Amino acid sequence: MKFLPLIWATLWRKKFRTILTLLSIVIAFLLFGVLETVDYAFAHPSQGQSGADKLVTINKYSITLSLPFSHARQISNLPGIAEVTWLTWFGAYFKESKNFIFALPIDTASYFKVYNDDFVISHDQMLAFSNTRTGMLVNSALMLKYGWKVGDKLPLHSTIWTQKNNSLDWTFDIVGTFDAKDPLQASQYSTTAFFHYELFDEGRSFGKGTIGWLNERINDPSDSAGMSSKIDALFANSPNETKTQPAKEFALAFIKQLGDIGFILHAILGAVFFTLLFLTGNTMMQSVRERTPELAILKTLGFSNNLVLAMVIAESLLMCVIAALIGLCLSYLALPIIKQGLQGVELSPRALLPGIGVAVVLALIVGLPPALGAMRLNIVDALADRH
Amino acid sequence: MTEAIVSLRNVVKEYQRGKQTIEVIAGLSLDILKGEFVALMGPSGSGKTTLLNLIGGLDRPTSGEITVAGQRLDQLKSGALSDWRANNVGFVFQFYNLMPMLSAQRNVELPLLLTNLAAAQRKTNAMAALTLVGIADRAKHKPNELSGGQAQRVAIARALVADPSLLVCDEPTGDLDRKSADEVLRLLQILSREHGKTVVMVTHDPKAAEFAGRQLHMDKGTLLDATRVAA
């Protein structure tokens, strides 16, 4: 510890160079923090314990193609199926297109039987929802975000569904709020609002009687693969073939359509850190080489070879870890901004410990060669400028 | 005060240059008494620095015995030699070799980092050493804010701060003007006379050598007039 002021002073021997080096490490770790968090979010789309007993059935050829309503009844007759419900993509925004609202038409009775343990909704508000044709249950975070209150009329603009009067504008009555029971799923529902499928189906000018996809709850969560193929077998060779998956896999597959994000993120990080390694390594090497006379003096004064080695490594660690911490903190501050760009994707700062680990490894790789050089430095040769 | 603090017997130092072996110190014997101020002179390449490095424990002889402050240096491994240096010898070089980013006081404190002294005590001792060399008022200055003579006095303070019995100086006035050189030499003289330090100084300057109590002349790795070498 008493060597710290000496190491610190040495680090700042050339201020400008040290600031540049620190800055490049800070930026690399800012990127590391952001990309690792995003990557984690994509690799673990649903962290809730619930969901293992849920299946999703979509049109075999595309999620954008609809299915006939009759599929729901056929599936519900299968042994092993506990409940079935159906949904359609409504695609809404509030006033401006950047205010995306995941308004979801639900068949109220069956939806809350499939998701029988996922939401916290007060009994009174649930009753009000059931009794109000134009009723809407809004996620409480969403209410807060726009300052809505129960009792408000809520105009939403659908990007797809016209009403009979050709208008894309729909109006709902906010009758209550809901929360996800599992806090880990909270962000997944942060833009969600439920309204009645009947209102939707009666109101829309086309596509009546069709559904977008189905969600099932099965009795035996361990048999999700078996039940999936049984459902798909029901509609094999029909005009409306289906593709059924466990809900978790479905979410993952949906995200993977965006490309192999993990690979891209890691490729970027790899390139950044590879560059950083050379940049910082070179700087360290150069700065230690410039200090040869000083290192020789320390050894002359009785600083042992091991102490000199430790001091150079400590200097490298100090620089890398401080810069990494700054970078990771900045990435943490940037999370809310990224969260807005990735609606519904769960983001939590998980990069801190791995980040510090990477910083330590970086410091060792970068610091070891000059440290060994400093350790092996022969005093007599160095003093005579013969190194 | 007739005890020898430095004692060399048949010391040989060879360097390997390619396939060639060069004998830089050729079977040299020498005694230096406690409190002596010795000037070591001789033509360039005669082995003065090499001899000084051997006495100061920076280097080890190829053969022969070197005893300094009661310790056989030729038998010490490099780690032990490093510890020994910290406790027994102070070094002064031609170009001061101060740490550019540290203040004078912090430079002087450096050897004390290897002791168990607390921070406050280290500072007190460093200031005492700076006072002894007459430069306490420059304690907060960085080396590049000091004149050559001042920087060399800081270097002497650093050499003194751990209270070694031996000071080893390689051309300490080689980079100084006459006036600063004389001040530094007088300081070395006082350290030897009044503080009992043994000073071994390499110099090319006959005037500087006159400050010493004894002059030794080297040529081709041997001493020319080693008048006081014991039998």
Ligand SMILES: Nc1ncnc2c1ncn2[C@@H]1O[C@H](COP(=O)(O)OP(=O)(O)OP(=O)(O)O)[C@@H](O)[C@H]1O
């Ligand atoms: N590490 C080494 N490797 C090879 N040769 C060396 C080494 N150290 C010293 N020498 C050689 O030994 C001889 C004596 O060197 P030394 O530095 O002791 O001379 P010096 O008397 O101090 O000279 P100067 O007055 O120029 O400082 C020189 O020829 C030098 O080249």
Ligand SMILES: [Mg+2]
């Ligand atoms: Mg020399």
